[in-house]
Amino acid sequence: MRDLAKTLTYGTLHFTVGFAVVYALTGEVAIAAGVALIEPAINTVVFYFHEKAWARYPAKALGRFGFRMPQQMA
Template identity: 55%
Template sequence: MLRDLMKTGSFAVLHFSVGFGVAYLISGSLPVALGVALIEPAVNTVVFFLHERVWKRVGNDTDVSHDPPRVEDHHSFSSLRALALHG
């Protein structure tokens, strides 16, 4: 959870900086740029945090190991041999 909060905080700073810069370039107005840069990233930061939490939960529910299954995890050699001979 702490990592998620730190990641969200760094994203907020980056997003604020970009939002302010773009809004200032477009409007040429410091008050307008500040307003845009405060409102939009604040809302987006909360949405980002929630988005990360959902994906973390989804990832845990559907986490599939990329290692190939091992025979000894599911069957003994004798049961596999019997399956192969009678299967």
């Protein structure tokens, strides 16, 4: 449930930023709304599966790939 809540808030934030950037560049509400609906919608779905993939691996296991967690850096 937490992943879903994070995904929805991320999508809302992404939509807002996308709309603002495209509107600032074009000055067109219709273009900004179109881009802001399509790109963040796809990215939000990708983010959800990205979170699920990362949740499968404990922080310890990431060391095999050369990642160091903050507590390991000290």
